[in-house]
Amino acid sequence: MIYRDFQNEKLSALGFGAMRLPVIDGNDRDIDEAKTQEMVERAYEAGINYFDTAWGYHGGNSETVLGKCLAKFPRESFNIATKFPGYDLNNMPKVKEIFEQQLEKTGMEYFDFYLFHNVCEMNIDAYLNPEYGIFDYLMAQKKAGKIRHLGFSCHGKYDVLKRFLDAYGEHMEFCQLQLNYLDWTFQGGKEKVDLLNQMNIPVWVMEPLRGGKLAHLSEADEKILRQLRPDEDPAAWAFRFLQSQKEITMILSGMSAQDQLEKNLKTFAEDRKLNETEMKAIEDLAERMLSVNTVPCTACHYCVTHCPMGLDIPHLISLYNEHVYTGGGFIAPMALSALDDDKKPQACLHCRSCEAVCPQQIRISEIMSDFAERI
Ligand code: SF4
Numbered sequence: 001m002i003y004r005d006f007q008n009e010k011l012s013a014l015g016f017g018a019m020r021l022p023v024i025d026g027n028d029r030d031i032d033e034a035k036t037q038e039m040v041e042r043a044y045e046a047g048i049n050y051f052d053t054a055w056g057y058h059g060g061n062s063e064t065v066l067g068k069c070l071a072k073f074p075r076e077s078f079n080i081a082t083k084f085p086g087y088d089l090n091n092m093p094k095v096k097e098i099f100e101q102q103l104e105k106t107g108m109e110y111f112d113f114y115l116f117h118n119v120c121e122m123n124i125d126a127y128l129n130p131e132y133g134i135f136d137y138l139m140a141q142k143k144a145g146k147i148r149h150l151g152f153s154c155h156g157k158y159d160v161l162k163r164f165l166d167a168y169g170e171h172m173e174f175c176q177l178q179l180n181y182l183d184w185t186f187q188g189g190k191e192k193v194d195l196l197n198q199m200n201i202p203v204w205v206m207e208p209l210r211g212g213k214l215a216h217l218s219e220a221d222e223k224i225l226r227q228l229r230p231d232e233d234p235a236a237w238a239f240r241f242l243q244s245q246k247e248i249t250m251i252l253s254g255m256s257a258q259d260q261l262e263k264n265l266k267t268f269a270e271d272r273k274l275n276e277t278e279m280k281a282i283e284d285l286a287e288r289m290l291s292v293n294t295v296p297c298t299a300c301h302y303c304v305t306h307c308p309m310g311l312d313i314p315h316l317i318s319l320y321n322e323h324v325y326t327g328g329g330f331i332a333p334m335a336l337s338a339l340d341d342d343k344k345p346q347a348c349l350h351c352r353s354c355e356a357v358c359p360q361q362i363r364i365s366e367i368m369s370d371f372a373e374r375i
């Protein structure tokens with residue numbers, strides 16, 4: 001196992017994500033505890049010392065099961081991370097109640113890492129609202145030794161990340177982002193990493209394989225990669241891309257079977273950063289994948305002043321791309337829910353005055369209809 005330095009501690013570069021644990025009869029809430037125990041033991045013995053769960057994973061059962069699995073190991077020999085579930089606004093006034101339940105559910109006396117979960121367009125105002133007292137409460141828990149390191153995960157755009165950092169950045173010890181070789185450009189991953197780097201905040205990665213999508217490439221694309229590294233499969237390439245980014249400390253992988261765990265352990269047994277040629281190959285691959293599936297908006301904003309409804313067209317197109325490319329998912333619906341109704345795709349009048357000025361000749365009006373229908 002390779003390790004990364006974090007505040008005089010050694011963290012395994014691979015973290016065990018407990019959001020896709022093995023389940024019984026396909027029921028997400030019904031975790032197969034025996035199989036999970038086996039996987040956690042194997043991970044621990046192979047040197048993984050970071051285990052990531054959350055209030056909402058597996059219908060609330062991930063924290064309980066992971067806590068049970070880790071109970072047999074000396075407490076100081078592993079790190080457990082969990083999160084405050086601010087992705088649901090109903091939870092905002094309940095930080096104390098939820099935090100206390102999390103300690104009880106996991107059977108832990110303290111959490112090594114604790115995150116504001118999923119800071120995004122929909123909840124940033126609430127997260128920053130002092131009336132809920134979330135930040136103050138978590139800082140007090142840190143002082144009391146119940147949280148060793150405080151951080152946050154973010155699915156929001158750059159501006160949301162910036163707002164959160166402007167408010168709490170000096171107290172944030174790490175930030176968890178959706179990063180992989182597609183989102184490096186697609187979701188503005190690189191800019192977000194640069195911003196965090198400027199503030200000396202280490203980066204944690206979630207969705208390194210974009211929900212498994214990057215583990216399966218077309219035959220032609222896989223062949224290109226195999227010519228450069230015959231012994232590495234597409235999943236290993238995705239991890240190698242992330243290992244090659246010096247700002248990244250932790251890469252989380254949600255593993256649901258022993259064979260996935262074994263493959264990941266093999267990949268993280270050594271640091272094999274991509275060289276220049278290999279990096280170029282993966283960047284080209286990302287470009288090819290995105291060009292086939294996404295609308296080529298360059299965010300030049302020429303169209304925006306021509307829209308009688310004042311729609312933020314490039315923003316909507318970037319959400320559309322995310323939604324279509326991911327095949328659904330929660331990011332776009334969540335971001336749209338933060339917009340007023342007259343700024344959503346369905347407010348488009350189909351006047352096409354935006355299309356007349358778009359240098360990419362994008363059929364914006366059709367995109368808005370399609371987006372409205374999909375959502
Ligand atoms: S077609 Fe829709 S998005 Fe384009 S200018 Fe008209 S209202 Fe705005």
Ligand code: SF4
Pocket residue numbers: 296297298299300301302303304313314317357358359360361362364
């Ligand atoms: S003019 Fe075209 S490319 Fe430019 S922001 Fe609008 S939709 Fe995107």
